[in-house]
Amino acid sequence: MQTILPAKKNYLTALGLREYNTTVSKFKFMAGGSTLTEQLTKRSLLYDFYGELLTDKQKEYYDMHYNQDLSLSEIAEETGITRQGVWDIIRRAEERLQNMENKTGLIEKYLKYQEIEKETRKVLNDIKVFAGKEALRNIADLEKKLEQLEG
Numbered sequence: 203m204q205t206i207l208p209a210k211k212n213y214l215t216a217l218g219l220r221e222y223n224t225t226v227s228k229f230k231f232m233a234g235g236s237t238l239t240e241q242l243t244k245r246s247l248l249y250d251f252y253g254e255l256l257t258d259k260q261k262e263y264y265d266m267h268y269n270q271d272l273s274l275s276e277i278a279e280e281t282g283i284t285r286q287g288v289w290d291i292i293r294r295a296e297e298r299l300q301n302m303e304n305k306t307g308l309i310e311k312y313l314k315y316q317e318i319e320k321e322t323r324k325v326l327n328d329i330k331v332f333a334g335k336e337a338l339r340n341i342a343d344l345e346k347k348l349e350q351l352e353g
Contacts, residue, residue: 242268247309248299255302260295267292319348 245268253261266272266280267288274285274292281288303309326341333341 245296245299247312248296248303251308251312252299252302256295256298260291260298263288263291264295319351322348 249264249268253264256264263277263281266277267274272280274288277288278285323345326344330338330341
């Protein structure tokens with residue numbers, strides 16, 4: 203099973219997910235995904251990668267809405283602003299997160315890395331079946347290097 207970087211675990215774990223489906227294309231990721239799980243995963247990844255770039259208020263409202271599952275009305279009541287004000291803050295936060303991904307492409311690169319790692323491990327396992335002792339030692343070395351990339 204693939205693992206994700208430690209900093210990325212918190213929101214995916216909250217969703218009950220251990221990893222993001224790396225076969226999702228860039229277009230599908232950027233378009234927001236077609237299922238609720240894909241949309242939640244996208245939001246989680248965006249927040250995990252770029253959440254520190256949000257203001258404290260944006261972080262707080264984003265967390266209340268998406269992680270604590272509070273409605274806009276509940277947040278408005280708790281914070282003393284209008285529902286529209288809450289929605290504007292959350293919408294601006296989402297736009298900021300998506301803009302950072304559009305500029306940097308870090309999530310796309312991360313997902314591609316995960317896919318390549320998974321494919322590499324599969325190929326190494328397939329080669330083990332036919333490999334001699336020397337090749338098996340080389341494969342073990344490569345597997346250790348892959349593990350270092352994860353840590």
